[in-house]
Structures are given as structure tokens and as C-alpha cells.
Amino acid sequence: MADAVRRRVLMVWLLGGLLAVALLPAVRGGPLLGGSLPFWLVLAPAINLAWLTRHRWLAVLGTRFRAARMRRPAARRIARRGAGQPSGQRAVTRSRRSRAAASSPDRSSNS
Secondary structure, three states: HHHHHHHHHHHHHHHHHHHHHHOOOOEEEEOOOOOOOHHEEEEEEEEHHHHHHHHHHHHHHHHHHHHHHHHHHHHHHHHHHHHHHOOOOOOOOOHHHHHHHHOOOOOOOOO
């Protein structure tokens, strides 16, 4: 319950800070980024929100990473099958240009 209240407060703080930075030119910055208002109005609540919700987004990233790892071996198996066969048995498709170059005599010599 306390985390939900914190998240709401931080979200309101972040949105209010974004509005203030967007609409008030005097709030936009100073010579020191860490001591300036944009840091405290925008970045600090964003960092706190990321920290409070880290378990949620780490779980999402973990499932996407595992799903990507599950998809990848199939492509490797297919590539290995094609590479492991002798060259005569492998299905080779060539473009028309490469077939024409292979069947035509060499035109570069002027003999």
C-alpha cells in the first residue's frame, strides 16, 4: 500500500516537473545540472519510479530475454544443417546475373 502511494506521489511530481520545465523557461536549467531544478523536478522522480518498479520491469525483461534465447537455437540448427551437407547436395540458388556470368565466355580479353 505504501509503495502505491509513493508511486502516485512520484508520478504527480514527475508530471508536474515536466510541465514546469516545458512551460517555464526560467526553470529549465542552471550551470550545475545536479543542483538545478530540472534534475529535481524530472530526473529524481523518474529515477525513484524506476527503482520502485524495478521488480516489474526486470521480470518483463527476463521473459523477453528468455523468449529470444528460445527462438535463436532453431535458426542455428537450420544454418548448421545447410553448412554440414556436401556441396553437391546443398540447394544452391543463384541469380540470373551470376548464372549468365558463369555460362558466358570471358569478354574482358580482346582476342
